[in-house]
Amino acid sequence: MPKIAVYKFLTFYIFAFDAMNEPAHLHVAKEKGNRQRSAKIWLETLEVAEKGSLTGAELNQALKLIKENQEELIKAFNKVKAGKKVTTIKLK
Numbered sequence: 001m002p003k004i005a006v007y008k009f010l011t012f013y014i015f016a017f018d019a020m021n022e023p024a025h026l027h028v029a030k031e032k033g034n035r036q037r038s039a040k041i042w043l044e045t046l047e048v049a050e051k052g053s054l055t056g057a058e059l060n061q062a063l064k065l066i067k068e069n070q071e072e073l074i075k076a077f078n079k080v081k082a083g084k085k086v087t088t089i090k091l092k
Helices: 016-021 056-068 070-081
Strands: 003-007 010-013 025-030 039-042 048-050
Touching: 003 056, 003 070, 010 056, 016 070, 025 056, 025 070, 039 056, 056 070
Parallel strands: none
Antiparallel strands: 003 010, 010 025, 025 039, 039 048
16 A cells, blocks of 8 residues: 555545556545545545545545645555555655
C-alpha cells in the first residue's frame, strides 16, 4: 500500500493490486484512526467512486489537491503500476 502523497491530515495511497487491475485512482483517508474507510477518486476524471469516511469538506479538499497535482499523481500511480518505488509527495 504505497503512500503517494500527504497533506496535513489526509493521506493519499494506492493498493498495489488495484493499480494492476483498475484505471488510475487514489484512496484518501484521514491519518488518524484505524477504523475508517478510504475515499476512492479516479485520477483522470476526478470522479468520486467511494466517499469513505471523509466529510464533505474533507472530500472537497482532497479533490482540490488532486486537481492541482493531477499530472504528478498520475505519474506516481503509473510508477506503482510498473513496480517502481515512489517518494511520498508533500502537497501544499
